[in-house]
Amino acid sequence: MEKSAHAASRNPVRKPASLRQIAASQSSIQTLARHGLAAGISAAMLMPLCATAQTDPTAQAQGKAAESATFPTIQVVEKAIDPNPNAEVGAPYKAKTSGDSRHTRPLAETPQTIQVVTAAAIADSGQTDLKQILSSQPGITLGTGENGNMFGDNFVIRGQSAKSDVFVDGLRDPGMSTRESFAIEQVEITKGPNSSFAGRGSAGGAINAITKQATLDYNFTRVNLGVGTDSYQRYTADINKAIGDNAAVRINALWADQDVPDRDPASRARKGLAISGLYEASKDFSITLDYYGARGKDDYPDTGSYLVGNQPYRRPTESDVVGAQDGDFMKSDIDTGTARIRWNIAPEVTLNSLTRYGTTNNSYAFWAPQYNTNAQAATIQTHSRWQDVKYFAHQDNLRWDTSLFGRKNESVFTLEYTDHQVDQGGYTAANALPFNCRTATGSGTNNAYCVTVPGSGTDGATIANPNSITGTTWTRGGKNYDWHVKTVAASAMDTVDLTDRFTAFGGLRLDRILDFTAKTLNASTGAITGDYQYEETLRNGWAGLSYKVAPDGIVYAAYGTGQDINGGEPDSGTAAGYGGLVTVTGVGVVTNAKPETSKNWELGTKWNLLDHKLLATAAVFRTDKSNVMEATSQAEYAVDGTTNTGANRVQGVELGLVGNVTDNFSLQAGAAFMKSKITKANAANASLIGHPLANFANQSSSLQGKYQPTRDFDFGGTVRHDSRRCGGQPDTGVAYDAATGLCAQPVKGFTVLDLFANYRINKHLQLHANVLNAGDKEYYTAVYRGGFFLYKGDARRFTIAIDLEL
Incomplete structure (x- = not known):
């Protein structure tokens, strides 16, 4: 998983850096300081000013006043720039704001349980599929299904199914697919029903991937x-x-x-x-x-x-x-x-x-x-479905x-x-290929496929080549x-x-x-x-x-x-x-x-x-x-x-x-x-x-x-x-x-x-x-x-x- 990195000052952009970026990234300055270059550069820049001060009485007076003045302390902190605009600077696991613009106040001031998993937390965890990431969060479990309802991520938030309550950047994602984290900045889990934001559904909450x-x-x-x-x-x-x-x-x-x-x-x-x-x-x-x-x-x-x-x-x-x-x-x-x-x-x-x-x-x-039970073995059953989804939203x-x-x-x-x-x-x-076992007791022809040895019971040994029968x-x-x-x-x-x-x-x-x-x-x-x-x-x-x-x-x-x-x-x-x-x-x-x-x-x-x-x-x-x-x-x-x-x-x-x-x-x-x-x-x-x-x-x-x-x-x-x-x-x-x-x-x-x-x-x-x-x-x-x-x-x-x- 990609990690937030140190400042990319080697590829500067002409747009002026924001105060947030300046405060968040000083790795280049730190590197210069470690090699003794920062002091030399500072001295070189100050030498002309020193020469002027020595010959100009007014400059000398101003210099004395400057010496007695108290300036605010400038603290250089080495932190990685986080491109996530919702991040709390210097706290990689903490989001400051929601990616949904309808939340106008910071998360700490919003009267609702909104849990956020940042890209930094996802990268450290080593989990990659959204299902793995969210099933590790409190209050969320996984649901199951077969045939028509086995697709993709099946979340249960506070006991209520949320498989249709997944959003991407504030818009519902009805694809019911297997979702990956490679392009996610942060994941927001809103707890409790709130159709004022989500629309229909959201009985237990909603998930919004930014x-x-x-x-x-x-x-x-x-x-x-x-x-x-x-x-x-x-x-x-x-x-x-x-x-x-x-x-x-x-x-x-x-x-x-x-x-x-x-x-x-x-x-x-x-x-x-x-x-x-x-x-x-x-x-x-x-x-x-x-x-x-x-x-x-x-x-x-x-x-x-x-x-x-x-x-x-x-x-x-x-x-x-x-x-x-x-x-x-x-x-x-x-x-x-x-x-x-x-x-x-x-x-x-x-x-x-x-x-x-x-x-x-x-x-x-x-x-x-x-x-x-009749075969005293594990038999296999077919499960299949296709599902095509088209969606438009504005x-x-x-x-x-x-x-x-x-x-x-x-x-x-x-x-x-x-x-x-x-x-x-x-x-x-x-x-x-022909059936290899039967599910009826007594005599009869084979009518099933077994992947454990017939008659061996609940924990029977696996048959040879069980995936090619x-x-x-x-x-x-x-x-x-x-x-x-x-x-x-x-x-x-x-x-x-x-x-x-x-x-x-x-x-x-x-x-x-x-x-x-x-x-x-x-x-x-x-x-x-x-x-x-x-x-x-x-x-x-x-x-x-x-x-x-x-x-x-x-x-x-x-x-x-x-x-x-x-x-x-x-x-x-x-x-x-x-x-x-x-x-x-x-x-x-x-x-x-x-x-x-x-x-x-x-x-x-x-x-x-x-x-x-x-x-x-x-x-x-x-x-x-x-x-x-x-x-x-x-x-x-x-x-x-x-x-x-x-x-x-x-x-x-x-x-x-x-x-x-x-x-x-x-x-x-x-x-x-x-x-x-x-x-x-x-x-x-x-x-x-x-x-x-x-x-x-x-x-x-x-x-x-x-x-x-x-x-x-x-x-x-x-x-x-x-x-x-x-x-x-x-x-x-x-x-x-x-x-x-x-x-x-x-x-x-x-x-x-x-x-x-x-x-x-x-x-x-x-x-x-x-x-x-x-x-x-x-x-x-x-x-x-x-x-x-x-x-x-x-x-x-x-x-x-x-x-x-x-």
Whole structure:
């Protein structure tokens, strides 16, 4: 991963440096001082002045006055320039502001839990996929799914699915893809429902990735070359070049390939290219155009493990088999273009305009193992889907800073239009090789493929060549689901200082669903078998009040809402148990329904400590979700359901600490202590009332710390802990075994340690080493409701990288 580097004074740009840059980077001056050159240069510059002072009486008098005068101390501090405009200078893990211009105050003054992971923290951690980065943060777990809802990153924030609540630079990213970090400046996790910012959805929160953009401030060329165990290779480049005084180009590139540790032959490959071009016509008007392209492919996709046994002995199998076959794959192709305009219309009025068009093509086709009781072995099943996404979005944010009754007032008015379309289908498998086992007891012909020895039981030995037993050829089938939504939205937000200590925050947003259609089709003939159309206006608000108890400390209270519609998860089709379109039991057709609604109350405090280099936060919250769409059973493919019959509650406490504890010690730490329960359910799920939500960890915490004993060497690590959780359907309580009262699909808690170290050889070269999962802990992150997808964390990996600044 690319690292923030020392000042690039060897490639100066004619644009004057900002005070922030001057304060942030003095490595060249330090280098001169170490060689004794600074004193010589200073003396040479002062000699003519000294000669003049000796001959001019007036100059002599002025010189004596100057000698007696007291000048402010100029402190030269060697710090790396961080091109992230939202960074806190000198604190690599701490962000000062949000990348979303609608947050008008610094994060330390915003009455809401907003957790930020900076590029420096990501680079030190050694994690690269967004899923890996965010699953290490407190209050976030991973969800699971299969067939229509297995694509890409599946996050659960405060117990609520957030796979459709991922944003890039403030615009929703509906691609549901596998996302990489090579072009990310910082990742912001907003906790609690807040559709005033995010629009529909965001029941538990939202994720906003801020991308790297071209800058006129200075030029740099950074290259990172990494290798490691399990055939790990990762190469990135980050190049920024000013073209004259008014234009700049920034290029980020990625090529990466790796085997999944201890899961041969599973592998992951990532390629990416991000190009950003800036034209600054004047200090008041600029245009930025950027392209983002990414290609992700997993050969022999790793679906992890599976559960075996009965309660109270339900556990992961000890058989470490990967069931994927030759030719199996999981792919994600992303192409996105964005245009940004920033116009300072007047000293107090600024317009930020964003327009984006993108396409994402996701597909997977593979075999995955699960335990078969009759075969007394692990058999493999097919899972496949393709999904093509097209999306257009335009957003205008007008900020107006004014005075209200003599008090500072910041207003933001937003207009937004989005057009998102998702087509889905599947693959058919043609198998060239014969079955090698049977799932029925007694005599009979083989009717299945086994990857462990038939009759050997739950932890049977793996058969010979388990990844070459089917001879499968995959053929893409026709479209079976067509999801399309057009939305126009308007919002108004205001931040006003009521007194020197009290500040009020508020916002209202209307989202008009202009055209929502969800069609099911016969994949072979293309005939429409179902056509659901829906129109709705979503009304959401956010309000907060903060009180400054000290110059750098606030307490606050906040309230926010979020809403989503029936069928709002486009990748779930008509899988009612996973947020898909709910068809009503006994009717056989879909029907209109009230939006699902989440309400969140939060009380908290934030403190900027140690000269603003350390931010401490604490919040207590409660989220109530009502009008939940429910499936009518815990069946694997529940289609029929009921609308607006469910409700659940999540409440808890979150703590955070990020920044510099000392000049040599940086950290990012957080903990979440939460409880969840179903408070209302339909008749079919009434027995689940009081049960917790699926893949919900009551306790989660993480600590990433870095200590720098010398100017050229630092080391640190990350320790993260998740408590145990249970599998099940989103928005429906987890099932318990009737006989034992234990969770039917358990996932054990875990604690994992990662280590890293950095050594700077010179101003051009730095070494970076990581040991991920240093204790080689076997752990699992999520489980499917049937227990036959048990996502497994990566085993130990060693990597070493060279950071070059050219």
